[in-house]
Amino acid sequence: MALASGVRFAPRALLRPWALLRGTTLGRTEPAAGGGGDGARRFGSQRVLVEPDAASGVAVMKLRNPSNALSLELLTELVISLEKLENDKTFRGIILTSDCPRVFCAGLDLTEICGRNPAHCAEYWKAMQELWLRMYLSSLVLVAAINGACPAGGCIIALSCDCRVLADNPKYRIGLNETLLGIIAPFWLKDTYVNTIGHRASEQALQLGSLFPPAEALQVGLVDQVVPEDQVQSTALSEMARWLAVPDHARQLTKNMMRKATADRLLRQRDADTQNFVSFVCRDSIQKSLQAYLEKLRQRKG
């Protein structure tokens, strides 16, 4: 499997991705609902459903994990689906959206870093880095159709797209709220935030752990459009058409020129970033606060 980073990254899950997917439908194709013609074959896995439309060159990728928390399995399946589309010259763009009601993506799956050993945390963080690198540097146009809450790691996924369309629902807040959990956004995530909304706005939002409701997210430049919920998909398609109207080679080289330095910074320090992450999250104090946060989430449900 070609990796965004070259040779250094080899988490077990990605070396044996199919082992994680035993019993799932990844790689199998089936007719899309209401479809059946050329380009209407969908494929997917347990946690990622891909609805490709060969005629337009656009695939809709739907996350369908509980709360779309970024488990190691979901990260792995996302990378595999992305790679599959990248390698198929039919496709020029992906619309990323959620199949879960009210949640686009709940961010890191905290159960992957709570009560786990350092080796697991390292494997998990490398998978997170890998997904971000692949998305951030993708040659395809990525449009996020954000149809639910989008905190922390969910916001990372959205920020790594080229364009963001958010449903106008005050419950669908977006932002990097890490500090409120007692954790810290890594430098590459901070850089992505700065690249999107500027230094001062990022400084404020990161320190305060701000989660922006739609109108404020639009105002600060975190999303490009806010539209009624039932228009998120159609607006994402219109945005996609606007981006695909540009010749691929010119758009791709420009994207690379804008993003390469940010990605290279992580590539240069990937191991150190992993070590920082592991030593930070494995501290007793951080484990205790993550545990308490998870408990609060579980109780809130009842």
Ligand SMILES: CC/C=C\C/C=C\CCCC/C=C/C(=O)SCCNC(=O)CCNC(=O)[C@H](O)C(C)(C)COP(=O)(O)OP(=O)(O)OC[C@H]1O[C@@H](n2cnc3c(N)ncnc32)[C@H](O)[C@@H]1OP(=O)(O)O
């Ligand atoms: C120097 C640097 C060194 C180190 C850096 C250290 C760390 C770097 C971190 C970097 C970046 C990223 C961080 C993150 O992503 S942390 C995760 C942040 N996410 C959140 O705070 C969101 C929490 N969830 C919610 O607010 C709500 O669940 C949400 C998404 C609004 C949905 O609400 P609702 O529909 O009402 O659903 P429930 O709350 O009932 O949740 C359903 C179910 O899902 C579980 N769950 C939710 N979120 C998570 C999660 N992130 N991880 C694990 N599990 C989650 C929740 O507990 C419920 O579970 P149950 O079993 O009860 O069904």
